[in-house]
Amino acid sequence: MGRSYHQFCGLARALDVVGDRWSLLIVRQLLVGPARYTELLAGLPGIATNLLADRLRQLEDAGVVEKGPADRAGASAYALTSWGEGLRGPVDGLIRWSVPLMARGPGNDRFQLEWLALALPALLTGRRASHTIGIDIDGELLQVRATSRGVEVARHDGRELEGVLHADAWTVLGLASGAVTLGDAGASFVVDGDAEAVRALFETPGPSAPRKQRERPRQRR
Amino acid sequence: MGRSYHQFCGLARALDVVGDRWSLLIVRQLLVGPARYTELLAGLPGIATNLLADRLRQLEDAGVVEKGPADRAGASAYALTSWGEGLRGPVDGLIRWSVPLMARGPGNDRFQLEWLALALPALLTGRRASHTIGIDIDGELLQVRATSRGVEVARHDGRELEGVLHADAWTVLGLASGAVTLGDAGASFVVDGDAEAVRALFETPGPSAPRKQRERPRQRR
């Protein structure tokens, strides 16, 4: 374990657990879903194998991660505990905070589709419309389902899509964060199918939107 | 700068900026308010002076922190930029996530009153009642003002207090997180003045509050 801060403060105690290098990125991978050691290794470009092993042990000891039983191939899956799942909020918050950092584009940085699957629900909060659309990035098709409970992103499972957005990862992030709008001329994307469904997802103003005060006494429950 | 992860992912880019050791704790200090170098040093027990200087430079370069002009005493104050202020959400989230880590009590860890001033608004979200109470910890009096816009905590400024809670930091955190209730027998705290105002702050079930079986409100004294 990296050294403790020895401060009786929630943030310091949290960072004692997930503040070491790579720890939160491992959590990020597991927020997408359970994964085996080599899948984690592949999803965390740049990590050293010993560090992954160390961090997984730390996180397991702390109760953030749990290791499933090994199958006969010797492969055991790592997953978040329910407490570990609780990191989704802070992680989503950091993803939203990082929008200005993503605006400069990918540069030479590595990219994985699953990171976008994590970022989209974080960025597309409060969408009211209920739609299922696809996002095609370099031939890989993501399926984005907006419901009243939030936005779910997964690989396309064959479900019928109302529309499909073809773009690169940068553009998709720009759209999701509002830096790019579907009306932008010259932006490099194509929409197939029901453009309205795609617009409903990306063009809803976020929490900063002026709310029309259509008044009806609020009927609770 | 700590090494970049070189990943085109919001979380990784965020951690490139605030993921180094001590960085988020410096942000924590500045979320309470602007501070000078030596104040930061005092509020961050354990940090080395060269690290504080390094981290401040990094954060300044990244646009998280800005350094005010030096007065004639050579003292310049550091403050968060508006983007840096945006870290309050993720930090609050981590503080809420860390509640189970705080439950084991302070142990030998250092404690500062201002950390509580940061934790209380994070934990006491969604309070509807409008009250101003005091919290007395070892003779230091905090003033907690709950309004419709949230909870503000500061040192007591002489304002009239509806009630005062006398307790230690651990107990206050326990109350704020719901682990301790004002009805608990044997818990070591005392309420002066309007106990109802104090209850209104601490006993409203927040979104994260464990909903036990419905209990008749215990009339305290």
Place this chain on the structure above:
DNA sequence: CCGCATCCTCATGGATACTG
């Protein structure tokens, strides 16, 4: 193959002394 453990090198962190 998968899931690590070991070894080695070098960058980063930590403690303290010192300076404009």
Place this chain on the structure above:
DNA sequence: CAGTATCCATGAGGATGCGG
């Protein structure tokens, strides 16, 4: 007061080994 400079300890990164 607000940092530098210095020196040592620790942790990260990369290659490779090795048992199951």
